[in-house]
Amino acid sequence: MKNEELDLEELPVFMKLGVLKKKREKFDKERIVYSKKYNTKFFKIRTLYKPIIF
Amino acid sequence: MVLKFHSQTPFVKGYIRTCIYDLSRCEYDLIPNEIFYKLKENINLEKELLYQKCDKEELKWVNFLLEKEYIYFIPSLFKNNFKDLDLTFKTSSIITNAVLDVVEYRIDLNINILEELNCKYLAIRFFCKKPNANKIAAFLKDFLENRTFNSIDVLINKSSSKQEISTKEYKAIFEELKTLNKLDFFEDIKEKDGTNTFVPKFICNINSFIESNNHNLYFNKKIRISSSGEIFNGVETNMIHGKMDKLSKEEVLNLVKLSKVTDLWNMNKDRIDVCKDCEFRYMCLDNRIPNKRIDGSLYYKSECSYNPYIAKWKNEDDFKNLFECGVVCNEKEFSIDFKRINFLNKRLWNN
Numbered sequence: 379m380k381n382e383e384l385d386l387e388e389l390p391v392f393m394k395l396g397v398l399k400k401k402r403e404k405f406d407k408e409r410i411v412y413s414k415k416y417n418t419k420f421f422k423i424r425t426l427y428k429p430i431i432f
Numbered sequence: 433m434v435l436k437f438h439s440q441t442p443f444v445k446g447y448i449r450t451c452i453y454d455l456s457r458c459e460y461d462l463i464p465n466e467i468f469y470k471l472k473e474n475i476n477l478e479k480e481l482l483y484q485k486c487d488k489e490e491l492k493w494v495n496f497l498l499e500k501e502y503i504y505f506i507p508s509l510f511k512n513n514f515k516d517l518d519l520t521f522k523t524s525s526i527i528t529n530a531v532l533d534v535v536e537y538r539i540d541l542n543i544n545i546l547e548e549l550n551c552k553y554l555a556i557r558f559f560c561k562k563p564n565a566n567k568i569a570a571f572l573k574d575f576l577e578n579r580t581f582n583s584i585d586v587l588i589n590k591s592s593s594k595q596e597i598s599t600k601e602y603k604a605i606f607e608e609l610k611t612l613n614k615l616d617f618f619e620d621i622k623e624k625d626g627t628n629t630f631v632p633k634f635i636c637n638i639n640s641f642i643e644s645n646n647h648n649l650y651f652n653k654k655i656r657i658s659s660s661g662e663i664f665n666g667v668e669t670n671m672i673h674g675k676m677d678k679l680s681k682e683e684v685l686n687l688v689k690l691s692k693v694t695d696l697w698n699m700n701k702d703r704i705d706v707c708k709d710c711e712f713r714y715m716c717l718d719n720r721i722p723n724k725r726i727d728g729s730l731y732y733k734s735e736c737s738y739n740p741y742i743a744k745w746k747n748e749d750d751f752k753n754l755f756e757c758g759v760v761c762n763e764k765e766f767s768i769d770f771k772r773i774n775f776l777n778k779r780l781w782n783n
Contacts, residue, residue: 388433390504424582425613427639428649430529430555431587431667432719 433479433505439517441502446711455638467493521646525550531656537571555585569605583613633717644714652697704730705766710740
């Protein structure tokens with residue numbers, strides 16, 4: 379199948395490049411704010427994905 | 433354009449309905465089992481053909497699922513380009529999380545072993561007659577120096593502690609200790625007679641989903657160390673597996689590989705009666721201890737506040753407990769009266 383035959387409008391949202399780019403920009407923006415606040419590039423408490431005690 | 437399921441939104445079938453786990457957004461949705469069957473048998477089917485096959489009601493559900501991005505249509509050219517989610521549970525830690533009991537701001541144990549087991553998440557429970565925020569902060573500052581834990585939860589016993597520690601003092605503790613994740617109060621667990629109703633907690637994310645597919649989400653890779661060094665599976669268990677101060681590093685390492693410790697880790701919900709029929713089984717955090725029957729099958733003594741056979745919660749009007757639905761689950765047997773459940777479900781849901 380050639381590219382012209384693909385109906386880009388009908389592609390699922392996650393397959394559209396523009397959406398991914400937007401998400402990436404948002405993520406970068408948040409990361410910069412976070413780094414400035416804590417004066418660090420990488421530091422972040424990595425908490426467990428489930429509570430340790432019920 | 434052909435139909436596909438999104439791999440990060442797995443469909444988990446329950447007794448009468450299916451739960452869709454949106455692992456990326458940490459949310460979930462529910463659909464009837466009939467819709468799940470319909471779509472499952474039509475994966476990779478052309479869009480037009482699927483629309484022809486569905487009636488009006490089914491199309492409503494298809495549109496709902498498309499809107500929520502749980503299913504999608506892609507050019508048939510790409511239909512083999514999407515991998516299923518790898519459900520293998522992998523971790524570099526021998527112990528991932530531990531509970532440490534501290535009495536009156538003192539601990540005389542060698543906690544380095546926990547770090548050697550690559551335990552990254554610690555919960556410290558303080559048992560103090562009169563909890564003092566400054567003393568706790570001083571203890572933690574000293575204790576956490578040069579430690580490799582990713583996060584620490586601090587829990588303080590409830591006895592009159594609320595009056596002793598002000599909110600300002602909590603914040604002072606939080607400010608100083610960057611690895612501190614949570615500060616909370618707890619009450620001692622009272623003896624349960626097994627007749628209490630259990631209320632579950634739901635966690636929907638990709639890590640918990642993968643772990644609960646393979647292990648018991650609550651107990652897996654967890655140990656509790658009491659103030660005197662006794663090693664338990666968790667806060668809820670009473671069986672002592674060894675004493676920390678009497679064991680060398682190698683002995684502790686060998687201990688956590690023994691079946692008496694790991695047995696509980698491997699009791700996942702697929703093996704436990706009633707839970708295995710529940711659509712929430714891979715997001716349910718359950719601190720009950722499963723019991724073994726003579727034939728090796730597993731069950732819980734206390735009943736859950738959700739009944740998966742009629743999809744009703746205890747606080748809902750038409751709730752019926754397991755016995756009323758014709759489900760028997762005790763130390764001797766597990767049986768389901770399918771006729772009775774079908775009759776009840778028709779009355780409850782066929783409006």
